[in-house]
Amino acid sequence: MESKILKYLSKYTSITKELENAVNESAFFKTYKKGTILLKEGSFSNECYFILDGCIRSYFLKDGEEKTIEFYTEEDVVTPANYGKSTPSRYYLECIEDTVVNVGNPTIENEMYQKYPQLESLSRVIAEVILTKQQESFTEFKTSTPEERYLNLLKTKPDLLQRVSQYQIASYLGITPESLSRIRKRIVYE
Amino acid sequence: MESKILKYLSKYTSITKELENAVNESAFFKTYKKGTILLKEGSFSNECYFILDGCIRSYFLKDGEEKTIEFYTEEDVVTPANYGKSTPSRYYLECIEDTVVNVGNPTIENEMYQKYPQLESLSRVIAEVILTKQQESFTEFKTSTPEERYLNLLKTKPDLLQRVSQYQIASYLGITPESLSRIRKRIVYE
């Protein structure tokens, strides 16, 4: 067990030796400098990523402002909404740190699913797990005040606040940078 | 092509005759009266649903208030977050109309996946599509004001506003019933 991606997959099921070899062989690494744009709004996507190290942010522009959709870090899977589709992307993907990833593409992915049905089964399970987590995040967001959302982030992803600039955190929380600044001040003196 | 569930699946891929028969045979119908609780907070779940007719609402209690997570209607799949797991549910599922569903359970589901790998492949694809939609809803919610969220709902699911009481819509939009009432008034006179 050397590769991070196998470690990740083995959380969900036991991996056969054969599949292990296949995953290792098809694992394709890439390294990006901080600031690299992996996907632009309006363009197409044929790549998905498994993050080994670093941080990727998805965002789009609304009224000239960057609205952060999500931050992805180590062990996260980044699959653009238009991955493998002939529709233009609604958002950007940007490396906000130097980032190392395994890259996948639809061709290899589908070949792998053909050869290893166990892998597709695993993908189904993982997709369902991520979907459940996503729904829980959404619910938490919907039923919380901005201050509660910030406190929750502090609790669940404290590292993110060290790694990411505050105005990006603010838009991720659905508020203005000024508001986040005031919330932080308020918390200190409470 | 008689069954609604096959019509739904065939949107994503072509269904073999064999699979069609299997789906038809394993399709298990149930009808619930309006007001039926399908799942209680704290209890376990061994059922998922494909809605043929009617409406199911998921919600939980926070500070004694019902917080609506989601409304599911015709052609929607309802899979509780703890479906097939030994963890208690965080939320309720309630039929808010007389509702007709196809019921699934983990045993049958896994048997079907064993027999028909094509079906599991399809489930993966569908899970990914739902995940993408879910993320788009979340993003839309995060970057909108309550008024914009209401207008968006009016545009995307106008039928829901006819079928569901306003205070449930309000909590679904993450606001109070009073606020929704004011928003509606504001829109009329703008």
Place this chain on the structure above:
DNA sequence: TGAACTCATTGACTTAAGTTAAGAAATCAA
């Protein structure tokens, strides 16, 4: 080194959502 930028903070003001309470309208059931 110092000029230009970026980012975070603060203040004054505006706006809209939350809260509490009361009453009107609609729905349900005896």
Place this chain on the structure above:
DNA sequence: TTGATTTCTTAACTTAAGTCAATGAGTTCA
């Protein structure tokens, strides 16, 4: 049909987020 209950609306008030503008702290780089 009427009385009870639920749902929706309205009003007065509070609170906090948004907006706009200014300033300060840190960075970058020419």
